[in-house]
Amino acid sequence: MSRKRPTIADLRAIKGKRQLTMLRVTTMEEAEAAEKAGIDIVSITPELILNPAYREVAPSLFSMPGENFYEIGTADDFVRWSFKMVKAGADAVYCSASYATIKRMADEAIPVIGHVGLIPSRRTWTGGFRAVGKTADSAMEIVEAVRQLEAAGAFGAEIEVVPVEVAEAISKRTSLFLLSMGAGTGCDAQYLFAEDILGANRGHMPRHSKVYRNFAAEYDRLQQERIAAFREYVADVESWAYPEEKHIVRMPPDELKAFLDRLGS
CATH class of the missing domain: 3.20.20.60 (Phosphoenolpyruvate-binding domains)
Known part of the structure; x- marks a missing residue:
């Protein structure tokens, strides 16, 4: 109630x-x-x-x-x-x-x-x-x-x-x-x-x-996790591990061919 x-x-x-x-x-x-x-x-x-x-x-x-x-x-x-x-x-x-x-x-x-x-x-x-x-x-x-x-x-x-x-x-x-x-x-x-x-x-x-x-200790822990996550992201970008195939969008092959043909001309 x-x-x-x-x-x-x-x-x-x-x-x-x-x-x-x-x-x-x-x-x-x-x-x-x-x-x-x-x-x-x-x-x-x-x-x-x-x-x-x-x-x-x-x-x-x-x-x-x-x-x-x-x-x-x-x-x-x-x-x-x-x-x-x-x-x-x-x-x-x-x-x-x-x-x-x-x-x-x-x-x-x-x-x-x-x-x-x-x-x-x-x-x-x-x-x-x-x-x-x-x-x-x-x-x-x-x-x-x-x-x-x-x-x-x-x-x-x-x-x-x-x-x-x-x-x-x-x-x-x-x-x-x-x-x-x-x-x-x-x-x-x-x-x-x-x-x-x-x-x-x-x-x-x-x-x-x-x-x-003790939220202060938890905030400290989360800050360290935040820094670690950002560092992993930096490493992934520098090593070409990100983005993966699942993170991007691809063009249909026929549309890609048409686009490249026009671009080339």
Whole structure:
């Protein structure tokens, strides 16, 4: 039996009762795997949702495209962009721009997910890639950010690398649907990147990430196979082993004779 894709009302009804699963996926193959694995929510690239085949492989995934705010522009640009995303099948959109921009979208009934805690595009304000909210004062700043998102009309927020106690306390006191990335189990969904789960990330592994497979080693193996195959092709061409008879098309003998006669004249 196929799953029903959740609505905003469904997610609001779930809040505080159980945790959902969320992934960042960037390819059609990852989206299809998330669908078949029973993932609830995905963060995706705008290009994925705009692909007509996306909903064929991911019919039940609550899908949220997003871009960094400097990739889109002004509040008006965001409204136009979000209309395009929703028309293509998005269930919500991610926005780390200003509260005023989020309000402009929310005023048009666009479900918007904001961002609090460690916001990568604004990390210079909080000291780089590090936990946010470890003091009472900084924790209250996160509380204020959540209240601002509520007032702006956001539906939810990603809460990233915040102490578990702070995230849980906030989640109990907000109507926002909170997506935990390294903020513990007191929120409404756990959020990881597919590339981390698959072991495809060769760079720094965040503290909250968990690796379930080793795709990097498989990619290395496939690269060696790729090089070997290309070398064999080079050798075949240089030794006249390629193309073989089965790889070419020949002209009927009578047509060939006629062609050569004309060519000769």
